[in-house]
Amino acid sequence: MTDFPTLSWPEADGPHSARWRSEAAVPPAKRVVIADDRTTADAAYRLACEGTALLWRGDFQNARQLLQAMTRRLERKPRKQAASPLDAFNLHRQAQAQRARTLGMLLIPLEGDYTIPLRRAPSVQEACEEVYGPPTHEPSIVSLRELLGLIGAHEWRKKGVEIPALQERIHPHYGVFSPVRGEYVDLVARTPLPSLEKAFDIGVGTGVLSAVLAKRGVKRIVATDQDPRALACAKENLTRLGYERQVEIIAADLFPEGRAPLVVCNPPWVPARPASPIENAVYDYENRMLLGFLNGLADHLEPGGEGWLILSDFAEHLGMRARDWLLAAIDNAGLTVAGREDIKPRHPKATDATDPLHTARVAEVTSLWRLKAK
CATH class of the missing domain: 3.40.50.150 (Vaccinia Virus protein VP39)
Known part of the structure; x- marks a missing residue:
């Protein structure tokens, strides 16, 4: 019996699953589709807003560009007007939570040694080890947004x-x-x-x-x-x-x-x-x-x-x-x-x-x- 959550998704040969990683304790998505370089930003954004996660199989740098495009679509939404400073704070946190949920739907696979099995993927082993601990030699799935956060934190840790x-x-x-x-x-x-x-x-x-x-x-x-x-x-x-x-x-x-x-x-x-x-x-x-x-x-x-x-x-x-x-x-x-x-x-x-x-x-x-x- 596992002591960690798993993410499941459909493949041509039947359902697959892997360990789900989330430092924010976000539960794994219930609906997952495969996405790649042919997936448009509009389609990805619509699916993410509906609560469907996209497991990326294309070029890693294209996934980063797709995340940026989804972010731009989020930023176009008009802000609600706040009636008070406390109301502004609550609306700000709601917007942050919605942003995290939506952008967290773009998922990246990790091999058991924390390598990313995608074209043009960077080396993230050191950043992952600092947060997740030594490799467990089992594949896992993480949101691209969290992974980029790990990379950024690793750079801050090095630079100071x-x-x-x-x-x-x-x-x-x-x-x-x-x-x-x-x-x-x-x-x-x-x-x-x-x-x-x-x-x-x-x-x-x-x-x-x-x-x-x-x-x-x-x-x-x-x-x-x-x-x-x-x-x-x-x-x-x-x-x-x-x-x-x-x-x-x-x-x-x-x-x-x-x-x-x-x-x-x-x-x-x-x-x-x-x-x-x-x-x-x-x-x-x-x-x-x-x-x-x-x-x-x-x-x-x-x-x-x-x-x-x-x-x-x-x-x-x-x-x-x-x-x-x-x-x-x-x-x-x-x-x-x-x-x-x-x-x-x-x-x-x-x-x-x-x-x-x-x-x-x-x-x-x-x-x-x-x-x-x-």
Whole structure:
């Protein structure tokens, strides 16, 4: 009995099936047809919109062009007008979900060693191994959209993201939140440290904040995460940067044991339900991580210590979380605000007037809240 989903499709000699791969936990399509270089973009788009997947048998580069053509057809659809910032966010997520569903219907076969048995196909073995693990020597099927995402993530991992505060690069792994927005890193780099003895980094991700603290001279840092990919990513980055002796990385849901004079946390900023496992790095459903950090902080601070909560007010401008709610949550957790450092976003979307969430992005401020136990 298999412990993974399978995709089935008709062939001339009867039904065939193979392992279905989806990092977004998308179930395999129930209807599948064979497509090749003769398949038109209009036909492919119509089938995809109807929920029929197309298993590609033609030239790989033609499949990429077909996906681009399907994308253009999606982008022609007029946007619904939003009545409020929250409505705009919900419509934006609906459009993203529809886009993912439709474009995810173009499928590519993989051999057991992760080679693509198509003309002009690139080598993707290394990218696949980084995400799927060692080859299982069994054929599988993946959406072209996901496969291109794996390739892009592999290139990001090789190239890395320049972090001015470190004067180094951080190399994000697939599925781990990438520090492309440097504002929150700058806040941690410039805020006066309460101590150089010890710090906790809650939700280590790529390890970027642990690296900044280590560079600033914090002697011992305990960094936690519950995502195996984040733990591996942080360990790789901190070892590359030479901070492996200063930083201990452990698997934990929020806090490690003990107390520290500094506890840092940068939770996902938007309290929405993740649509897939990979979105857990972006959305904090029902403020779970935020409240978990606040409610446990006092018990993990040394006397006089500080908890640094790095949080954008983007959700406030969307109408998803009120400032009064945040202040009440801080107070109810037995904490007081000792100070706050603010910074405006610098990312391109902040100045893109065509972005459906432009109103909220223009007003956004990212803050480092310095919290102390009462």
